[in-house]
Amino acid sequence: MVPSTCRIDTRDAGARHIAPTNHEAQLMTPEELLQQPEDQYMNPDQVAFFKSLLVGESATAMGRIDQLRVDLTGLEKAPDEVDAALIEQERQSILGSIERENQSLRDIKLAMSAIADGSYGFCIDTGEPIGLRRLLSNPRSLLTVEAKESRENKSRHLRAA
Numbered sequence: 001m002v003p004s005t006c007r008i009d010t011r012d013a014g015a016r017h018i019a020p021t022n023h024e025a026q027l028m029t030p031e032e033l034l035q036q037p038e039d040q041y042m043n044p045d046q047v048a049f050f051k052s053l054l055v056g057e058s059a060t061a062m063g064r065i066d067q068l069r070v071d072l073t074g075l076e077k078a079p080d081e082v083d084a085a086l087i088e089q090e091r092q093s094i095l096g097s098i099e100r101e102n103q104s105l106r107d108i109k110l111a112m113s114a115i116a117d118g119s120y121g122f123c124i125d126t127g128e129p130i131g132l133r134r135l136l137s138n139p140r141s142l143l144t145v146e147a148k149e150s151r152e153n154k155s156r157h158l159r160a161a
Contacts, residue, residue: 027052030136041129042121051115053139058108061101068098107140114142123147 114120
């Protein structure tokens with residue numbers, strides 16, 4: 001019996017091969033992604049490519065958080081009172097790193113939600129395509145470069161006021 005996630009490939013007369021369906025097919029390379037025509041923007045293969053990147057980033061971030069927590073636990077057990085200030089500084093550094101990784105996980109979750117609702121790859125402010133190159137450099141991006149700069153300029157202006 002052929003699993004429901006596969007299709008029969010009958011291209012060769014008499015030969016039957018089980019081929020994975022699109023969502024199980026090997027993902028394209030970044031080069032192949034960039035070579036696709038503009039009218040194919042955010043087609044299912046591209047979305048699968050970026051979903052895979054986000055899943056990988058999520059696993060990496062969770063692994064770093066786990067390691068940072070181990071590092072933090074090791075600091076808490078340090079008995080040397082003379083180095084208390086250095087230990088506290090290192091503790092604060094580790095806590096900051098954990099917070100950055102947690103923010104990364106929140107951003108990944110937002111990007112995965114955008115994939116689920118079909119809006120991934122399009123700016124949440126303008127609706128314009130974010131662009132494959134930007135998404136390759138940061139798959140968590142939900143804004144075009146211009147929209148991100150606009151938000152940063154507004155934020156700077158508000159802080160200066």
